[in-house]
Amino acid sequence: MDKETIITIDNVWFRYADDAEDWALQDIHLDVYSGEWLAITGHNGSGKSTLAKCLNGLLMPEKGEIKVRDNAITDANALWEIRRLVGMVFQNPDNQFVGTTVRDDVAFGMENHGIERGDMLKRLEASLKAVDMQEFAEREPHRLSGGQKQRVAIAGIIALEPAIVILDEATSMLDPRGKKDVLDVMRRLNEEKGITVISITHDLEEASSADRMVVMDRGKVVREGQPSHIFMEPEGLVELGLDLPFTVKLRQALKEHGHIQLSDKAFTQKELVDELWTLSSKI
Amino acid sequence: MNIIIGQYVPGQSVIHRMDPRSKLIAVFAFVIIVFIANSWLSYAVLAAVTCAAILLSQVQLRFIYRGLRPILFVIILTFLLNAFFTRSGHELFGYGWFQLTTGGLRQAALISIRLLMIVISTTLLTLTTTPIDITDGLESLLGPLKKIRFPVHEFALMMSISLRFIPTLMEETEKIMKAQAARGVEFSSGPLLQRIKAILPLLIPLFISAFRRAEDLAMAMEARGYRGDEGRTKLRVFHWGLRDTSLLILIFLLIPVLWLLRS
Ligand SMILES: Nc1ncnc2c1ncn2[C@@H]1O[C@H](COP(=O)(O)OP(=O)(O)OP(=O)(O)O)[C@@H](O)[C@H]1O
Ligand SMILES: [Mg+2]
Numbered sequence: 001m002d003k004e005t006i007i008t009i010d011n012v013w014f015r016y017a018d019d020a021e022d023w024a025l026q027d028i029h030l031d032v033y034s035g036e037w038l039a040i041t042g043h044n045g046s047g048k049s050t051l052a053k054c055l056n057g058l059l060m061p062e063k064g065e066i067k068v069r070d071n072a073i074t075d076a077n078a079l080w081e082i083r084r085l086v087g088m089v090f091q092n093p094d095n096q097f098v099g100t101t102v103r104d105d106v107a108f109g110m111e112n113h114g115i116e117r118g119d120m121l122k123r124l125e126a127s128l129k130a131v132d133m134q135e136f137a138e139r140e141p142h143r144l145s146g147g148q149k150q151r152v153a154i155a156g157i158i159a160l161e162p163a164i165v166i167l168d169e170a171t172s173m174l175d176p177r178g179k180k181d182v183l184d185v186m187r188r189l190n191e192e193k194g195i196t197v198i199s200i201t202h203d204l205e206e207a208s209s210a211d212r213m214v215v216m217d218r219g220k221v222v223r224e225g226q227p228s229h230i231f232m233e234p235e236g237l238v239e240l241g242l243d244l245p246f247t248v249k250l251r252q253a254l255k256e257h258g259h260i261q262l263s264d265k266a267f268t269q270k271e272l273v274d275e276l277w278t279l280s281s282k283i
Numbered sequence: 284m285n286i287i288i289g290q291y292v293p294g295q296s297v298i299h300r301m302d303p304r305s306k307l308i309a310v311f312a313f314v315i316i317v318f319i320a321n322s323w324l325s326y327a328v329l330a331a332v333t334c335a336a337i338l339l340s341q342v343q344l345r346f347i348y349r350g351l352r353p354i355l356f357v358i359i360l361t362f363l364l365n366a367f368f369t370r371s372g373h374e375l376f377g378y379g380w381f382q383l384t385t386g387g388l389r390q391a392a393l394i395s396i397r398l399l400m401i402v403i404s405t406t407l408l409t410l411t412t413t414p415i416d417i418t419d420g421l422e423s424l425l426g427p428l429k430k431i432r433f434p435v436h437e438f439a440l441m442m443s444i445s446l447r448f449i450p451t452l453m454e455e456t457e458k459i460m461k462a463q464a465a466r467g468v469e470f471s472s473g474p475l476l477q478r479i480k481a482i483l484p485l486l487i488p489l490f491i492s493a494f495r496r497a498e499d500l501a502m503a504m505e506a507r508g509y510r511g512d513e514g515r516t517k518l519r520v521f522h523w524g525l526r527d528t529s530l531l532i533l534i535f536l537l538i539p540v541l542w543l544l545r546s
Contacts, residue, residue, distance in 0.1 A: 053502075056506060058502060058505060058506060080508055080510070083505075083506060083507070083508045084508060087506075087507075088503075088506045090499065090502070090503055090506075092496075092499055094451055094496070095495075095496045095499035095500050095503065096499065096500065096503035097447070098444065098447065098500065098503070098504060098507075099443075099447065100415050100443060100446055100447045103518065104415075104518060104519070107518035108504075108507060108509075109507040109508055110516070110518075111515050111516050111517060111518060112507060112508035112509045112510065112515060113508050114514045114515060114516050115516060116516060117516060117517070117518065117520065120516065120518060121518075124518075140450070141447065141450075141451070142450035142451060142454065156507065157507075160507075160508075
């Protein structure tokens with residue numbers, strides 16, 4: 001993967017009140033690369049959502065600089081272009097559905113950006129298709145499942161042809177099926193359209209399949225790197241309030257148990273299973 | 284749960300397919316025109332127009348009755364008040380200060396019919412037009428008011444968001460009611476005061492959640508580039524056709540006709 005930077009976050013500080021003692025974000029340095037899937041994780045209140053809202057100018061950092069494709073978020077003229085480039089899916093499927101029907105909701109963002117109606121209709125159809133919701137165009141939100149509503153939210157965003165989509169715990173209120181559907185759609189968009197995905201999640205299984213992972217703690221970035229590297233040193237992660245993925249826990253338990261010699265490379269479920277069964281066949 | 288907002292009855296009639304703006308103007312004009320009529324003959328014309336509209340809309344009469352029901356009491360009350368307190372013509376029945384005259388009866392009948400026609404025409408509008416179309420139609424008709432800084436767009440947006448959230452909030456109310464009922468709160472029986480008290484623990488969580496929703500929604504709207512009316516395009520468009528122009532001509536032709544038929 002080429003490492004073209006799409007978002008630069010430089011020395012960013014943020015607090016919710018001007019006189020607050022504690023900062024919600026402290027000295028954040030982070031680059032996001034074009035086309036990558038970046039997972040951000042951390043305990044409740046560690047500042048993940050705050051950081052996400054800074055990336056499209058919903059919140060303005062007190063110090064530091066954030067640039068999206070060379071547009072500074074402090075530049076009022078660039079703000080609307082930044083909001084088009086950086087789409088955001090929030091946690092509660094109901095509280096971000098604006099339209100009275102699926103069509104109206106997908107069109108909402110396009111209406112805001114003044115996209116001409118003929119073009120709007122074409123994009124509407126294409127984006128509903130991209131999230132597998134064509135048959136539901138006329139449905140009202142109360143007749144959709146949570147996962148379907150989140151996919152409609154994604155359709156509304158990709159209709160604006162964004163470069164980055166931020167999922168702020170977008171699957172945490174969904175059942176496993178809805179969650180899988182939403183993530184599958186995002187993965188497809190990531191691969192086919194090269195949309196950069198920033199996924200904020202408490203689910204470390206999901207985070208472990210990301211290209212890169214960031215762990216936050218009390219407003220700071222405390223770990224950053226490939227998930228396999230981060231989980232190779234699970235010590236300390238539990239103290240940061242994270243629940244380890246099953247494979248990592250299992251490997252730790254097997255190691256503590258002794259006898260079994262495991263390499264440090266097995267990381268995904270498949271790798272671990274492979275290693276375990278080849279291990280026993282060697283005995 | 285299947286919630287129908289408003290009274291809209293889906294259909295494919297001419298009236299259903301008309302531009303909401305022409306229907307809004309027509310009903311508004313009709314409600315005023317009704318007051319021109321004051322003779323039996325002019326009333327007959329209005330009644331014929333109303334009946335024709337009902338027939339064209341292909342809406343079943345029971346739906347119209349359902350729309351009338353809440354206002355029926357008012358109509359009957361108006362009838363009685365007019366019948367007993369208007370004294371003209373000759374007396375039909377008298378008992379002390381209590382008198383029924385032919386003039387009173389006539390006045391009562393005319394006024395109730397007038398009210399009835401106003402209610403039927405507005406009901407017909409809501410039966411054949413979705414609430415969102417009515418909202419959009421109003422936004423478009425009131426558009427010129429934007430020049431005097433009247434927040435037309437904001438009101439329309441407010442309306443459409445309310446329409447969108449009514450089912451959500453109703454579902455939520457039901458959920459909270461069940462949760463409270465599981466803890467032994469009685470909503471449907473017991474003394475009135477106690478029932479009113481039971482509503483409070485229902486309203487408070489509902490309000491708190493509505494505020495949270497409002498905050499989230501505002502954030503989501505801004506994230507999707509909402510910045511008011513300026514530079515906005517619209518997905519929903521209206522189609523003004525021949526039938527819309529004809530409807531308006533018809534309605535305005537009623538004015539001279541009724542004027543001639545006045546007594
Ligand atoms: N609107 C607000 N006003 C004041 N303080 C806030 C506000 N939103 C968040 N905070 C505070 O800022 C800090 C970071 O919150 P943030 O929502 O970014 O955390 P998070 O990592 O997204 O948590 P979660 O996993 O619960 O979503 C927390 O201490 C929180 O209490
Ligand atoms: Mg959060």
